Amino acid sequence: MSRYFCSCSFGKDSIATALLALRTGEPLDELVYCEVMFDDAISGEVPEHRDFIYDKAIPYFEKRGIPTKVLRSIHTYVSSFTRTVSRGKAKGKINGFPLCGRCRIQRDCKIPPIRNYLNRQPEDAVQYIGIARDEQERLLRLKGKQVSLLARYGLDEQDAKTMCRREGLLSPVYEFSNRGGCWFCPNAKDRELRHLYQHHPDLWQKMLELQALPNKATEYFNRTETFTSIDERFQWMDRQLTFYQEDDDMMTRNQVERIREQYPAGTRLVLERMDDPCPIPEGTAGTVVAVDDAGQIMMKWDNGRSLSLVPGVDSFRREAPKQEPAMSM
Numbered sequence: 233m234s235r236y237f238c239s240c241s242f243g244k245d246s247i248a249t250a251l252l253a254l255r256t257g258e259p260l261d262e263l264v265y266c267e268v269m270f271d272d273a274i275s276g277e278v279p280e281h282r283d284f285i286y287d288k289a290i291p292y293f294e295k296r297g298i299p300t301k302v303l304r305s306i307h308t309y310v311s312s313f314t315r316t317v318s319r320g321k322a323k324g325k326i327n328g329f330p331l332c333g334r335c336r337i338q339r340d341c342k343i344p345p346i347r348n349y350l351n352r353q354p355e356d357a358v359q360y361i362g363i364a365r366d367e368q369e370r371l372l373r374l375k376g377k378q379v380s381l382l383a384r385y386g387l388d389e390q391d392a393k394t395m396c397r398r399e400g401l402l403s404p405v406y407e408f409s410n411r412g413g414c415w416f417c418p419n420a421k422d423r424e425l426r427h428l429y430q431h432h433p434d435l436w437q438k439m440l441e442l443q444a445l446p447n448k449a450t451e452y453f454n455r456t457e458t459f460t461s462i463d464e465r466f467q468w469m470d471r472q473l474t475f476y477q478e479d480d481d482m483m484t485r486n487q488v489e490r491i492r493e494q495y496p497a498g499t500r501l502v503l504e505r506m507d508d509p510c511p512i513p514e515g516t517a518g519t520v521v522a523v524d525d526a527g528q529i530m531m532k533w534d535n536g537r538s539l540s541l542v543p544g545v546d547s548f549r550r551e552a553p554k555q556e557p558a559m560s561m
């Protein structure tokens with residue numbers, strides 16, 4: 233009897249493929265997941281995605297009778313980074329960062345364990361690959377016993393996403409990225425790097441430490457920048473943000489000053505509407521006592537109460553000046 237397995241990164245397309253097999257009764261014996269490691273202890277998966285895989289997705293499929301085979305290479309990102317180049321112009325240097333578009337990590341950490349696994353499978357084993365029907369180029373690259381269930385059942389990438397979301401199996405990685413992948417990927421977009429910088433400073437620091445290693449064959453993290461220059465750029469962005477936040481505070485202080493100028497102590501106001509569970513009755517007049525630092529107008533109302541007015545929330549107007557009685561001649 234043939235064996236059926238699904239190559240699963242636990243992104244939307246591969247999860248939807250496994251869900252589709254369960255829903256349609258297509259045979260499925262096992263999910264196969266290859267985890268790239270940063271070093272011997274730290275996963276290369278974005279931490280949110282890694283937690284999702286181990287805490288949610290694997291247990292879900294296990295409960296439904298589909299076990300997951302986890303594969304790992306003996307090589308890690310760090311071992312590949314620090315390995316000495318044995319020939320060519322960079323001979324004697326350490327590898328350094330993998331190149332964009334020619335990722336060495338794929339070659340060292342991903343392909344060998346998958347190849348070993350495939351070699352152990354019977355010849356007629358069928359491999360489901362998570363490729364949607366709208367990914368024509370990738371579909372054309374399928375070979376041998378590789379099958380796209382999504383294409384067979386006419387599902388596109390959006391359908392795959394919807395399917396995962398409905399089942400509560402959409403990885404949180406899609407909240408800040410439109411793809412999975414290693415957190416140290418040289419193809420990462422700024423948004424993904426920024427997420428790492430803000431939410432995983434420990435991992436960020438590890439990349440800065442690698443950048444600081446001497447005698448690297450490549451200094452650049454990606455096509456245009458070193459990791460240090462990305463770090464400096466993000467720090468600069470942070471300083472700009474802080475500057476604008478301070479600027480916002482300045483505006484608030486200026487606004488308070490403007491309210492003080494507009495409504496000096498002694499100004500007479502009449503309430504039109506107050507947003508309060510126990511408001512001052514509409515039409516009540518009162519006298520401004522002062523404006524506090526939050527811009528609220530402290531009042532002494534004619535009915536004896538002292539609830540403050542909040543400009544922009546409550547409505548009020550100046551009391552019309554009293555008419556002088558006409559002099560009778």
Ligand code: SF4
Pocket residue numbers: 268335336337338342412413414416417418419
């Ligand atoms: S996600 Fe990026 S770093 Fe990881 S194997 Fe793929 S190309 Fe390489």
